[in-house]
Amino acid sequence: MQKVRLRFAPSPTGFLHIGGARTALFNWLFARKAGGAFILRIEDTDEVRSTEESVSAILRGMEWLGLNWDEGPGKDGNFGPYFQMERLELYKKYAEQLLQAGKAYRCYCTPEELEAMRTRAMLAKRPPKYDGRCRDLPQTKREELEKSGRKTVIRFKTPTQGATEFNDFVRGHVTFENALLDDFVLLKTSGIPTYQFAVVVDDYSMQITHVIRGDDHLSNTPRQILVFHALGWGDFIRNLKFAHLSMIMGPDGSRLSKRHGATSVDEYKNSGYLPEAVLNYLSLLGWSTEDSQQLFEKEELIQKFSLERCGKSAAIFDPQKLLWMNGEYIRKSKIGELVQKSLPFLKSAGLVSEDPIPQKKLDLIQSCIALEQEKIKLLTDVPKLIDFLIEEDFKWDEKAVEKVLKTPGVLGLLAEIAERFKTLAEFTAASTEKFCKDFALEKGVKNSAIFHPVRVSTSGRTQGPSLFHYLEVLGKEKSIARILKTYKQFSTT
RNA sequence: GCGCCCAUAGACUAGCGGUUAGGUCACAGCCCUUUCAAGGCUGUAGCACGGGUUCAACUCCCGUUGGGCGCGCCA
Numbered sequence: 259m260q261k262v263r264l265r266f267a268p269s270p271t272g273f274l275h276i277g278g279a280r281t282a283l284f285n286w287l288f289a290r291k292a293g294g295a296f297i298l299r300i301e302d303t304d305e306v307r308s309t310e311e312s313v314s315a316i317l318r319g320m321e322w323l324g325l326n327w328d329e330g331p332g333k334d335g336n337f338g339p340y341f342q343m344e345r346l347e348l349y350k351k352y353a354e355q356l357l358q359a360g361k362a363y364r365c366y367c368t369p370e371e372l373e374a375m376r377t378r379a380m381l382a383k384r385p386p387k388y389d390g391r392c393r394d395l396p397q398t399k400r401e402e403l404e405k406s407g408r409k410t411v412i413r414f415k416t417p418t419q420g421a422t423e424f425n426d427f428v429r430g431h432v433t434f435e436n437a438l439l440d441d442f443v444l445l446k447t448s449g450i451p452t453y454q455f456a457v458v459v460d461d462y463s464m465q466i467t468h469v470i471r472g473d474d475h476l477s478n479t480p481r482q483i484l485v486f487h488a489l490g491w492g493d494f495i496r497n498l499k500f501a502h503l504s505m506i507m508g509p510d511g512s513r514l515s516k517r518h519g520a521t522s523v524d525e526y527k528n529s530g531y532l533p534e535a536v537l538n539y540l541s542l543l544g545w546s547t548e549d550s551q552q553l554f555e556k557e558e559l560i561q562k563f564s565l566e567r568c569g570k571s572a573a574i575f576d577p578q579k580l581l582w583m584n585g586e587y588i589r590k591s592k593i594g595e596l597v598q599k600s601l602p603f604l605k606s607a608g609l610v611s612e613d614p615i616p617q618k619k620l621d622l623i624q625s626c627i628a629l630e631q632e633k634i635k636l637l638t639d640v641p642k643l644i645d646f647l648i649e650e651d652f653k654w655d656e657k658a659v660e661k662v663l664k665t666p667g668v669l670g671l672l673a674e675i676a677e678r679f680k681t682l683a684e685f686t687a688a689s690t691e692k693f694c695k696d697f698a699l700e701k702g703v704k705n706s707a708i709f710h711p712v713r714v715s716t717s718g719r720t721q722g723p724s725l726f727h728y729l730e731v732l733g734k735e736k737s738i739a740r741i742l743k744t745y746k747q748f749s750t751t
Numbered sequence: 752g753c754g755c756c757c758a759u760a761g762a763c764u765a766g767c768g769g770u771u772a773g774g775u776c777a778c779a780g781c782c783c784u785u786u787c788a789a790g791g792c793u794g795u796a797g798c799a800c801g802g803g804u805u806c807a808a809c810u811c812c813c814g815u816u817g818g819g820c821g822c823g824c825c826a
Contacts, residue, residue, distance in 0.1 A: 269826045304825055369824060376823085383752040387822055411824050429756070438754055438822085446824040453826045477755055477821040504757075504819090511818065542763060542775085550765050550774040569757095569764075572819060576762045579776040589789075633788045694785090709785035721787040 260497075262294025263467050266320075266327075267457070269301040270312035273522035274319030276575065277472065277506045277514060280540045284503060285470045286325045287541070287563040294467070298330030299460060300341045303450050308343075319523035323533045324556070337464040342456050349451040352459050352489060353412050353444050361488040362444055364410040365392040366403040387440035388413070412445040414455075414485060422480035427501035427565040434480040442481060454478060458485045462494055470501045470565070473572070501565045504544045505572045514575055530603060530637030532591075535584040543573040553586060585635040596631065597624045600640040607641030609648050622648065625731045629723035646717050647731055652740070654718040659748070662714040669749050671701065671708065672715050676741040685734035687726040694726070715744035 266282040268274070274282075289296035298320065302308040317331060329335030339345055356362035367375075367388075376386040393415065395403075404410075416439045423433040444455040451459070461469065479500060486495035508518030520526060526536050534556065541559055542552065545568050554562065588596065597620070604610045604623065612619065626644035627634075634640060646652040654663075662668065675697065682689055698708045713725050716737055722728060729737050 267826090271826075301826065307825075365824095367824095372824080379822095380752075385753045385822060387753090409824090432755075434755070440822075442822095443824050448824075450824085452824070457826090472820090473756070474820050475826090478826095480755095502756085507819080509762085513819080539763095544763095546764050546774095548765065550763095552763095552775050571757050571764095573764090574762060576776070579763065582776055585789090630788085632790095635788095691785095704785095706785055713786065719786090723787085725785055 260465075260467060262289060262292040263297060263465055264289040264294060264470060265297040265299050265461070265464065265466055266325075267299040267301050267460075267471075268316050269304055269307075269453075270309060270316055271304055271307040272312055273315045273524050275514075276521050276523065276526075276540070278316075279319065279323060279325075279523050279536070280506060280543055281470065281472055281503060282320060282325050283323070283537060283540050284501075284545070284563070284565075284568070285468075287560055288468060288470060288565065289328075290560045291563055295328040295335070296326070297335070297337070297464060297466070298327035298333075298340065299464070300331060301453065301456065302341055302343050303453065303456055305448060305450060315522075315524060319527075322527055323523065323537055342451070342460065345456075345460070346449065346451075348463065349445065349456055349459055350449060353451070353455070356414070356444065356488055357412060359488070361415050362412050363393055363395075363415060363441075364400070365413045365441075365443070366395075366400075366408040366410055367392060368408075385438070388442070390441050393441060409447040411443045411447055413441040414444050414481075414488070416441050416481070416484060422483050424479060424483060424500060426476070426479075427499060428504070428568045428570055429476065429502055432476065432479075434477070436480070436484070439481060439484070444485070454481050455485065458482050458489070461498065462486065462489070462491050466498065468499045468501065470503065473502045473505050476502045501568065503568060504570055506543055507572050507574045509574060509576075511574065518575070519577065530639065531580070531584050532587045532599070532637075535580065535587040538587070539580045539583050543575070544569050553583070581635055588634045588637075589632055591631070593624060593628050593631065596634075597627055600627060600637050603637045604641055604648075607645070609641050609645055622731070626723075626728075629728055629731065646719070646722070647728060652718045654714070654744070654747070655720070658714045658718060658720045661720065662710045663744065663748050665711075668711045669745055672711055672741050673745050673749075675708070675712060676738050676745065679734065679738050679741070682734070685730065685737070687724075687730045690729050690737075691726040712741070716740045 264285045266278075266285045268278050268282075286296050288294075300313060300316075302313070313331070320327070327333055329337060330340045353362065357364070372388065375389065379386045392413070417436045420436050421433050422436055423431060425431055442454055443452050445451055479502075483495055486492070506514050508514045510518070514521055520529065523536070527533070537556070538554055538559070541554065541563070545563065547562055547567065591599075600623075601610065601615075610619070610623070623644070626647045627640060630640075630643045633643065675694075678693065678697070679685070679690070682693060694708050694712065695705060698705045701708075709725055710720065712729075713722065714720060716729065716732060732740075
């Protein structure tokens with residue numbers, strides 16, 4: 259039994275796109291479930307758009323998501339190199355083979371001529387395909403063009419008869435008429451292969467068994483199949499399994515792009531999303547279980563994933579649901595891990611500058627985050643949720659002052675509370691709560707008439723963590739000092 | 752223009768001839784509650800349209816409409 263081998267083959271022309279991440283995830287899931295190999299192949303044959311930065315951004319994105327590869331950049335296997343630009347000789351060799359076998363030919367048309375040809379065809383409402391004018395050039399004409407110094411590309415001699423069909427895990431049986439295909443370019447003038455050619459040579463030479471990729475490649479597949487056959491790899495292609503995933507669209511139903519907001523994995527990382535949440539959300543775009551389960555542990559995802567349960571229709575990316583899911587993952591996080599993950603965001607918010615961070619401060623941060631854990635949706639929420647407990651000072655929210663502190667009698671009560679707080683033997687959530695409730699009873703007012711002023715006078719806001727719990731974190735001294743400070747500030751005005 | 756693919760609420764989806772069309776996000780209300788959340792309960796909302804096939808169609812077939820993709824010396 260042949261070992262299962264899958265690949266994710268991004269072209270490094272930008273960051274790891276959310277759609278690319280989904281494709282990578284599905285490949286990874288399938289490979290992991292089958293106990294096969296997951297290969298990362300960099301398709302960097304676009305001489306003008308490929309960049310080093312993109313390569314590292316993609317690797318970074320993959321690593322962040324935890325989509326580890328068995329072969330690829332930094333992980334040698336027996337099928338490398340894994341950058342297509344390092345495999346040029348291979349493509350050249352096979353292109354030559356096709357040339358010799360009469361299954362490909364040199365084309366002398368210039369890009370300008372081709373462009374003009376396409377435009378003309380479009381205007382005449384004909385399919386904008388290459389007309390094959392160099393296909394059957396007589397030898398004399400060839401030599402003449404050759405002599406004129408014309409640059410050449412190698413084109414595939416696409417069969418003009420018959421149809422190419424294949425089975426797709428998601429789409430089922432698909433058929434394309436060969437006559438509708440044109441003689442596409444295999445090798446560019448530069449000697450660099452086109453995607454259509456490189457993908458065939460690589461999938462074969464890397465012994466790929468399953469191709470899982472975006473739906474946008476569905477109509478490319480027959481071309482590739484034809485090339486496989488022309489190279490004499492019929493047996494291989496007959497065993498190659500295809501799965502074309504439905505696309506991910508933007509909210510308006512058009513292809514997900516920059517104008518729809520964040521599309522790169524990096525952006526989600528920087529906005530405070532957890533990789534597990536992103537992965538989980540992505541898994542639900544075009545795949546589902548029979549019982550419509552939503553939340554999956556990574557291992558569970560691997561176990562339950564199957565191509566048979568991938569949907570056919572395009573899915574619209576819903577940031578709102580991702581956000582909800584991120585909250586779910588944050589609530590499920592172990593507090594220690596959540597603290598570690600929040601640290602970078604606390605640092606950039608200026609709440610943490612020490613390095614290393616003293617254990618005492620770390621403990622404080624942990625207590626604070628624990629208070630607000632259930633409320634955090636994004637790691638970027640953390641600083642503004644707990645800053646008033648971390649920083650020495652705090653500011654009074656204007657509306658809070660207006661709504662709560664300006665109520666007649668409130669300041670007097672606060673002064674009294676501060677005094678009485680001093681007498682508390684222990685300053686815990688339980689003790690302060692008991693005190694405040696008793697105090698309310700004593701004064702003949704509702705609990706809220708005490709709670710709210712205490713909250714605003716110690717935090718400056720009307721919303722926050724559970725009052726008595728954060729008072730405990732804040733501590734007796736600071737709590738009293740803040741109430742007194744509030745009293746002073748507003749009793750004079 | 753030609754070809755291919757797709758079509759269940761605002762969004763993701765389950766369904767695979769007979770269901771009160773199920774779940775999740777979002778939205779609304781109620782409960783819980785010192786605030787904000789979280790949680791619980793309830794609710795609003797869906798099979799694109801038109802023909803067939805069938806005792807019976809969301810489900811099968813055809814067409815229409817709508818959307819997506821491909822037709823690059825981009826991948």
